Amino acid sequence: MTFAWDQPAPERKAKPSAFGLMPKDFELLGCPGRPEHVFSQLQRQWLWIDNHPFLSKEVRNWLEIHTDLSLPIVTQIFNSEDGSSKCILKLVDGEHIEVVHMPREVRTSRVTLCISSQVGCAMGCTFCATGAMGIKRNLESGEIVTQVSLLMKTLGPKAPDHLTLVFMGMGEPLHNLDHVHKAIHILSNPLGLNISSKRITVSTSGLVSGIERLAEMTPRPLLAISLNATTDEMRSASMPINRVYNLSRLRQALDRWVLKPNEKLTFEYVLMSGINDNYEDAKRLCEWLGDLRHRHNVNLIPMNEHEASDQKQPTDESLQSFSRNLRDLGCFVTVRKSRGRDIQAACGQLIRNL
Numbered sequence: 001m002t003f004a005w006d007q008p009a010p011e012r013k014a015k016p017s018a019f020g021l022m023p024k025d026f027e028l029l030g031c032p033g034r035p036e037h038v039f040s041q042l043q044r045q046w047l048w049i050d051n052h053p054f055l056s057k058e059v060r061n062w063l064e065i066h067t068d069l070s071l072p073i074v075t076q077i078f079n080s081e082d083g084s085s086k087c088i089l090k091l092v093d094g095e096h097i098e099v100v101h102m103p104r105e106v107r108t109s110r111v112t113l114c115i116s117s118q119v120g121c122a123m124g125c126t127f128c129a130t131g132a133m134g135i136k137r138n139l140e141s142g143e144i145v146t147q148v149s150l151l152m153k154t155l156g157p158k159a160p161d162h163l164t165l166v167f168m169g170m171g172e173p174l175h176n177l178d179h180v181h182k183a184i185h186i187l188s189n190p191l192g193l194n195i196s197s198k199r200i201t202v203s204t205s206g207l208v209s210g211i212e213r214l215a216e217m218t219p220r221p222l223l224a225i226s227l228n229a230t231t232d233e234m235r236s237a238s239m240p241i242n243r244v245y246n247l248s249r250l251r252q253a254l255d256r257w258v259l260k261p262n263e264k265l266t267f268e269y270v271l272m273s274g275i276n277d278n279y280e281d282a283k284r285l286c287e288w289l290g291d292l293r294h295r296h297n298v299n300l301i302p303m304n305e306h307e308a309s310d311q312k313q314p315t316d317e318s319l320q321s322f323s324r325n326l327r328d329l330g331c332f333v334t335v336r337k338s339r340g341r342d343i344q345a346a347c348g349q350l351i352r353n354l
């Protein structure tokens with residue numbers, strides 16, 4: 001049996017985006033300016049200061065010829081009652097992606113951005129609206145980076161150190177690992193936005209080959225696993241990736257993810273009414289975690305109902321009881337308040353809906 005993620009996703013056909021290049025790339029490509037300066041100006045100033053006074057005409061001409069300086073355009077913003085916003089970005093080839101901007105609820109200027117890694121997704125999880133789209137193409141590293149700078153410019157925060165990034169938007173980030181990792185490298189570069197990799201989380205459906213590669217990479221972001229089921233039968237029914245990398249194989253890969261001091265793995269568990277919310281599920285989940293039990297956080301996410309899935313949201317009672325059972329069994333649990341549900345921006349609801 002072959003799956004869509006066995007193949008690399010299609011790539012954008014264009015010159016490399018200037019915003020997806022590292023200082024060493026400018027050097028290798030023969031850019032006339034000092035590479036660190038060009039990088040820093042593009043990452044920190046380009047969107048904010050008109051006419052780019054700190055880059056020479058020669059460098060600007062070189063950039064025009066050898067790189068792609070086009071930026072996505074914010075075409076629509078949907079504001080939720082809860083303060084979060086979903087932005088539709090139009091990419092240079094006319095494709096659309098979505099980014100969700102979630103200010104913290106307490107009085108602070110901290111913001112979490114939920115960013116996309118692909119146009120559509122190849123993984124086909126049955127509870128996810130993006131999965132129903134299929135895969136169109138990978139985002140290039142510059143398109144990932146500019147989601148962050150554009151959203152900062154449009155909705156804030158002003159200071160990048162008030163940002164937390166989660167790759168939980170459209171796409172499986174580990175199916176586009178090269179571009180995603182390069183984007184993380186750029187975003188965390190002290191000459192750029194300097195967002196610590198400790199504030200960047202990559203969430204995967206369990207693409208073990210990608211987890212094993214990412215484990216060896218520097219900088220290494222935090223890892224979240226979208227788990228959602230506690231038996232192979234159940235997991236394979238909603239997440240086709242499990243037919244290739246089952247729960248035991250996934251657990252082996254996590255054993256090789258060497259946790260740094262204070263680092264925790266996050267397990268996202270979308271709670272679906274009558275499917276994965278009983279006591280036996282809680283028990284199996286704790287057993288499966290085994291000795292990871294002290295270095296993890298289980299993030300319970302009530303199912304967001306949408307047209308592409310017939311799975312149902314759990315009642316508040318069953319959510320509370322599942323969470324209590326997990327805690328009693330020794331797990332660390334948080335319940336994620338679904339943000340942006342009224343604007344189709346909550347987990348599993350992102351889809352190109354234009």
Ligand code: SF4
Binds near residue numbers: 124125131170172
């Ligand atoms: S849940 Fe994530 S990996 Fe699964 S189809 Fe949706 S976007 Fe893709």
